[in-house]
Amino acid sequence: MxxxxxxxxxxxxxxxxxxxxxxxxxxxxxxxxxxxxxxKDVGRLGEGKQYFIRTHGCxxxxxxxxxxxxxxxxxGYAPANVIEDADFVLYNTCAVRENAEDKVFGHIGTLxxxxxxxxxxxxxxxxxxxxxxxxxxxxxxxxxxVDIVFGTHNIHMLPExxxxxxxxxxxxxxxxxxAQGTVENLxxxxxxxxxxxxxxxxxxxxxxxxxxxxFTRGExxxxxxxxxxxxxxxxxxxxxKEIYLLGQNVNDYGLDLGxxxxxxxxxxxxxxxxxxxxxxxxxxPWNFTDKLIDTIARHDKICNNIHLPAQSGNSQxxxxxxxxxxxxxxxxxVERIKARIPDVSLTTDIxxxxxGETEEQFQDTLSLLETVRYDSAYTxxxxxxxGTPATRLPDDVTEAEKKDRLLRLIGLQERITSxxxxxxxxxxxxVLVEGESKTNKNVLQARTESNKIVxxxxxxPDEIKSMVGQMILAKIVESxxxxxxxxxxxxxxxx
Ligand code: 5AD
Ligand code: SF4
Numbered sequence: 391m392x393x394x395x396x397x398x399x400x401x402x403x404x405x406x407x408x409x410x411x412x413x414x415x416x417x418x419x420x421x422x423x424x425x426x427x428x429x430k431d432v433g434r435l436g437e438g439k440q441y442f443i444r445t446h447g448c449x450x451x452x453x454x455x456x457x458x459x460x461x462x463x464x465x466g467y468a469p470a471n472v473i474e475d476a477d478f479v480l481y482n483t484c485a486v487r488e489n490a491e492d493k494v495f496g497h498i499g500t501l502x503x504x505x506x507x508x509x510x511x512x513x514x515x516x517x518x519x520x521x522x523x524x525x526x527x528x529x530x531x532x533x534x535x536v537d538i539v540f541g542t543h544n545i546h547m548l549p550e551x552x553x554x555x556x557x558x559x560x561x562x563x564x565x566x567x568x569a570q571g572t573v574e575n576l577x578x579x580x581x582x583x584x585x586x587x588x589x590x591x592x593x594x595x596x597x598x599x600x601x602x603x604x605f606t607r608g609e610x611x612x613x614x615x616x617x618x619x620x621x622x623x624x625x626x627x628x629x630x631k632e633i634y635l636l637g638q639n640v641n642d643y644g645l646d647l648g649x650x651x652x653x654x655x656x657x658x659x660x661x662x663x664x665x666x667x668x669x670x671x672x673x674x675p676w677n678f679t680d681k682l683i684d685t686i687a688r689h690d691k692i693c694n695n696i697h698l699p700a701q702s703g704n705s706q707x708x709x710x711x712x713x714x715x716x717x718x719x720x721x722x723x724v725e726r727i728k729a730r731i732p733d734v735s736l737t738t739d740i741x742x743x744x745x746g747e748t749e750e751q752f753q754d755t756l757s758l759l760e761t762v763r764y765d766s767a768y769t770x771x772x773x774x775x776x777g778t779p780a781t782r783l784p785d786d787v788t789e790a791e792k793k794d795r796l797l798r799l800i801g802l803q804e805r806i807t808s809x810x811x812x813x814x815x816x817x818x819x820x821v822l823v824e825g826e827s828k829t830n831k832n833v834l835q836a837r838t839e840s841n842k843i844v845x846x847x848x849x850x851p852d853e854i855k856s857m858v859g860q861m862i863l864a865k866i867v868e869s870x871x872x873x874x875x876x877x878x879x880x881x882x883x884x885x
Contacts, residue, residue, distance in 0.1 A: 421571030422614060428573070430550040436467030442476035446494065447484025449636055449671065450607075451517055453587040454545055455482050458516075460577030461548050469579075474504075478512045478552065485518035485525075485602050487773040494519060498533050505535045512555055514538040516545065518606035520565055524776055534561055541565035542607055546573045568608050569593070574617050584824050584859050586630045590618055590655065591637030596674075598701070599712045599780040600741065600772060603638060610639060612647050615655055619662065626664030631859045632822060632837075633659065635670040641677040652677075653685040660689040666861060667822060667839070668692045674699060675715050675723055680730075687730045693839045694731050695765075698724070699739035703758025704751035707744055710783060717754065724762050735765040735810075735840035742799055743772045743792030745785035752795050759802055765810050765840060767803045771796050811842070811869035818879060819844070821864045823857045836864060836876070843873040 441462045445455045458480065459469065470476040479501065484490045498513065505511050513536045519525045520541045529536050537555040540547060543566040554562050569592065580586055593608040594601075622633060635656075637643060643652040652670075659668050668691050675698060686692045702708050705716040715723075727734055740755060759767065771792045774781045821836035821844050828835075834846045834854045844864050849857075864876035 422617075423571055423573050425546055425573050425576045429546065430553070432465060432549045432553040434466035435549070435553060435556070436462055436465035436478070439467050439477040440470035440475050441467040441478040441480065442470045442473045443480045443482055444473070444497065445482045446490050447482075447486065447518065449587055449634065450589070450638070451482050451484060452581075453589060453636060454517070454542075456578045456580050456587070457576045458482070458545055458548055459579035461546075463579055464577050465549055465552070477510065478514065480514040480516060483515060483517035483519035485522055485606050485775070487770060488775070489773070491519055491525070495528065495533070498536060502533075502535050512537045512552065514540070514548075514551075516540050516542075516548075518542060518602070521606040522602075522776070526563060526565065529561060536561050539563045539565060543567075543569040546576060569611060572611055572613050572617075574613075580630075582824075584630065584822065585632035585634060586625045587634045587636050588618060588621055588625070589613060589637065590635045590670075591640060591643050594638040595642070596639065596676075596714075597712065597779075599710065599783070600744065600775065600778055602775040602778055605777060607638060610642055610646055612637075612643050612645070614647070615644075615650055615658060618655065619658055622659055622662045622665060626662055629664075629859060631665065631861075632667040632669065633665055635659065635668065637670075638672060639674055639677075640670045641673045641679075641682060645677075651679075651681070653679065653682040656682075656685050656689070656692055660691045666691060669695060669841070671697045672699065673697060675713070675720050678723055678727075680726065683727055683730045693841070694733055695735045695737070695839060695841050696727065697737045697739075698727075700755075700758060700762075701739060701741050702744065702747070702751070702755050704747075704754035707747055707751050707754075710746065711741075711744060711780070717758065721758075721761065736762060737766045737768075737841075738762070738764050739768045739770070740799060741770050741772050742795040743787050745772070745780055745783035745787070747772075747787055747795075749791075756799065756802055759799070759806060763806055763810070764803065765842075766807050767799070769796055769799050769803065808869065808871075811874060814838075814842075814866045814874060815869055816866065818863055818865045819876075820861050821876070823854070823860050823862060825858050826851060826854050836862065838874075844876040845873055846876045846878055 443455050443459060445451050473479060481494050483494050501513055515536050520539050526539060529539055538551045539561060540551055544564060547564060551562055551564055591610060591612045593610045594604045595610045597604050641652045643655055644650040673696060700720055701711055701713055703717055708716060819838045821838050823834060823836045825835055827833035827845050831851045832849055834849050836844045838844060846864060863879040865879055866874050866876050868875040
């Protein structure tokens with residue numbers, strides 16, 4: 391078990407055991423199942439009823455919600471505009487930080503009196519929180535008005551769980567410890583008509599010491615390339631232009647398949663006709679090979695926009711996080727990427743207040759931001775997650791210090807982000823039209839390759855509709871806090 395070294399920290403090497411203990415399924419053990427062959431036919435149980443799904447967390451969850459919406463609509467359910475109208479309310483949850491969990495229980499609590507008045511209301515809880523025993527216990531004890539609890543490995547069971555719930559007065563718990571394979575041909579109700587999320591890989595084998603994801607999402611499993619390519623071709627035929635390849639660790643794609651890696655997959659994806667842009671998330675600093683950098687550089691369709699979570703700029707903190715790289719190695723990777731892709735836009739995730747983080751170590755994170763000059767950063771205060779190794783590390787950083795560091799980090803990144811945006815003013819970019827802006831029907835919303843939103847004024851809603859999915863040239867005339875203001879280049883003008 392863990393020893394304590396002379397710095398007083400639990401020896402991180404011992405935590406490698408976690409990863410070593412994880413059982414990796416072989417190809418023979420892996421199952422690829424077709425939803426159409428395993429789905430229980432529950433008929434049109436949702437006919438005349440409405441559903442509302444509240445989604446927390448990452449794009450994986452957003453996409454799982456699209457899949458569950460697809461299953462519900464096949465059952466006859468229609469989407470409700472407001473939660474109050476819904477006959478079925480589902481919470482698709484995130485377990486990465488504690489405050490997200492608290493919010494979910496807060497919401498579920500507010501449904502208690504509503505359910506008391508309307509016993510036909512069904513309430514479900516799924517996603518990463520459902521994988522945690524402590525959460526299930528809390529549902530049992532404090533929230534027995536929840537009807538269904540199911541986890542990340544069996545979302546395909548939603549229709550039959552709803553059917554069971556109709557006959558049960560007790561909460562139904564159907565949470566699996568591990569995935570039995572990958573499920574293909576799931577129905578999907580995609581939210582957007584231009585950009586589509588596509589899962590390429592599930593789970594994570596990395597066991598960073600603060601992170602609960604390997605426990606809630608299980609081991610890394612790659613979808614077969616032919617299934618992914620078929621989905622991309624279907625999406626292209628339906629008119630989708632931008633694809634977001636999703637996985638917890640996309641650059642580990644294929645390690646479990648053996649004959650293909652992420653760069654190969656991207657090469658193939660870039661060959662799908664009709665798809666204009668390919669994005670991917672989350673790519674991590676490991677397995678970011680020169681071959682992968684070269685593949686991104688070589689294909690115009692693959693966006694020069696890379697999310698590269700650093701978590702910290704200090705090598706000792708990185709070691710305690712068990713990230714597997716030092717500050718120098720991370721910066722070397724950034725240099726290699728920038729040398730090959732000069733206009734790359736980099737984004738990152740940073741955790742402040744990791745157990746034992748000193749002010750000096752935090753200064754290294756600030757200097758990392760200054761050196762890399764990320765386009766944007768997602769910043770978090772460390773949140774201890776039950777069952778993760780970092781909870782055993784001594785922590786003498788006060789809450790006030792953690793918050794202060796977060797604010798300083800955000801302040802610095804906001805300055806860098808706005809400097810990047812300022813540099814874009816006066817330049818012309820090829821942007822993909824997504825539709826109307828959320829706040830004004832006469833403003834067109836488009837997106838740059840670096841994932842920035844550009845608003846262009848002076849259109850009718852019909853004009854905007856006819857341009858959705860087109861690539862147009864826009865000159866940036868102003869940078870605002872959350873987006874850029876652009877102007878359309880006159881017809882015939884090229885750059
Ligand atoms: N506390 C704070 N942030 C966390 N993240 C993951 N686990 C924790 C935790 N326990 C952050 C990491 C990760 C992002 C998705 O969430 O920065 O990259
Ligand atoms: Fe969590 Fe990402 Fe580390 Fe996996 S690689 S353990 S998902 S932070």
